Amino acid sequence: MTTPGHLYGVGVGPGDPELMSVKAHRLISSTPTVAYFAARGRPSNARAVADHLLTDDHIELRIEYPVTTEALGAHQSYEDLLIGCYDDAARRVGERLAAGHDVVVICEGDPLFYGSYMYLHNRLADRFAATVVPGIPSPVAGAAAIARPLVCGTEVLSVLSGVLTVDELKSSLAAADAAVVIKLGRNLAKVRAAVESVDLLDRAFYVERASGAAQVTCPLAEADADRAPYFSMVVIPSATAFLR
Amino acid sequence: MTTPGHLYGVGVGPGDPELMSVKAHRLISSTPTVAYFAARGRPSNARAVADHLLTDDHIELRIEYPVTTEALGAHQSYEDLLIGCYDDAARRVGERLAAGHDVVVICEGDPLFYGSYMYLHNRLADRFAATVVPGIPSPVAGAAAIARPLVCGTEVLSVLSGVLTVDELKSSLAAADAAVVIKLGRNLAKVRAAVESVDLLDRAFYVERASGAAQVTCPLAEADADRAPYFSMVVIPSATAFLR
Numbered sequence: 001m002t003t004p005g006h007l008y009g010v011g012v013g014p015g016d017p018e019l020m021s022v023k024a025h026r027l028i029s030s031t032p033t034v035a036y037f038a039a040r041g042r043p044s045n046a047r048a049v050a051d052h053l054l055t056d057d058h059i060e061l062r063i064e065y066p067v068t069t070e071a072l073g074a075h076q077s078y079e080d081l082l083i084g085c086y087d088d089a090a091r092r093v094g095e096r097l098a099a100g101h102d103v104v105v106i107c108e109g110d111p112l113f114y115g116s117y118m119y120l121h122n123r124l125a126d127r128f129a130a131t132v133v134p135g136i137p138s139p140v141a142g143a144a145a146i147a148r149p150l151v152c153g154t155e156v157l158s159v160l161s162g163v164l165t166v167d168e169l170k171s172s173l174a175a176a177d178a179a180v181v182i183k184l185g186r187n188l189a190k191v192r193a194a195v196e197s198v199d200l201l202d203r204a205f206y207v208e209r210a211s212g213a214a215q216v217t218c219p220l221a222e223a224d225a226d227r228a229p230y231f232s233m234v235v236i237p238s239a240t241a242f243l244r
Numbered sequence: 245m246t247t248p249g250h251l252y253g254v255g256v257g258p259g260d261p262e263l264m265s266v267k268a269h270r271l272i273s274s275t276p277t278v279a280y281f282a283a284r285g286r287p288s289n290a291r292a293v294a295d296h297l298l299t300d301d302h303i304e305l306r307i308e309y310p311v312t313t314e315a316l317g318a319h320q321s322y323e324d325l326l327i328g329c330y331d332d333a334a335r336r337v338g339e340r341l342a343a344g345h346d347v348v349v350i351c352e353g354d355p356l357f358y359g360s361y362m363y364l365h366n367r368l369a370d371r372f373a374a375t376v377v378p379g380i381p382s383p384v385a386g387a388a389a390i391a392r393p394l395v396c397g398t399e400v401l402s403v404l405s406g407v408l409t410v411d412e413l414k415s416s417l418a419a420a421d422a423a424v425v426i427k428l429g430r431n432l433a434k435v436r437a438a439v440e441s442v443d444l445l446d447r448a449f450y451v452e453r454a455s456g457a458a459q460v461t462c463p464l465a466e467a468d469a470d471r472a473p474y475f476s477m478v479v480i481p482s483a484t485a486f487l488r
Contacts, residue, residue: 020265020266021380022262022265023260023262110380112392112393112395113394114397118393121391134385134455137381140255140378141378143356143357144376149362151358151403153358153405154405157357158420159395159401161400164398164400171419
């Protein structure tokens, strides 16, 4: 009987290939089967970070998820499409594992921090040995990009999604000492309005593609586009001059 | 005239030496002067993570911070002691930089996420070129240790300090979809009581020394000691079975 393979959910960090961990580097280099998510018709961001490690000897499992603008059938929600996508991905990865091959699923940032890997893990970890290798999540890369202390002492840090409503954003921002709003995309103008309405605009920064070659940073007050790339965030670092 | 050195604040990650980034590995290996913080009379946790990279050719700047149990002089607060410690550390590191030597300050986790590096950065970055290299912060290592999705979709993640009062903990926990409480130490019993009082005990985990050789995990309900190591946390992962 074949010994099943081992599933690895491996964070490759925020964008700079040198910010992946030594462990991620080793696992990707030494494991023939590497899987990753990508939007339909688009390059995979995780694969781009690991590109220098992938050789002709690697078998790549590209998992495409549907984009929100795709036409939906009658009685079909976007969530239905996603569930189908993850079920199908789990079947493909599960077949490789069942055949005795280890599979490394590479993920931008950290696998369990808003990462799609969790949907594979939820479907496979009861049948296969699975290990999660954490990665550097985007909020700390955003703080490094602006070189401002993110959170210190007894402060509360909140991580929010730009998809929240203005009121949800406002109440969460008002309650936190420091905050990072991820998933900006088309929500940039809304997030900016929420930040301004709770008087945090003067210490908020806009960070695009943190740590990557195309990184952009500026005060949020100067980020006046309506729309940002998905991989952008607003960082509101600690206001404390504690022990300055 | 001597060209001043470059200051690097380098996160070495949560404990497993293999979880430091490739960039951290390169900078520590190639930079002769390495600085780190340690409590008076105790080994440095950051140095322990990087121990395998430090050779006889490295010059080590050990920065001791006072412990809270030290006797204070009249009219002297613990904060005064810390400020003196950071001022002195900035002077020592600044002297090396001014003499033309690069200095790598290694930090557990991430340098700007509750890290002491920020106090050096605040004192030196106006005079010397400084770069922050992010690292894997403990909350994502905690989630990896228990292999539970930490936060997904549009959920809010809050990072809290165990030093907060029970009421502060309760209101922050009640407002978040997922939370991590760090700096447990002698606050474990209080944090557990707060978690229980907002009905989150059934999905809370206790994680000690995440990713390290001495890692311990268990349901928080089973962690009944009054006191935990400083490097322990409570992880309350997402309750959502979203797209399960």
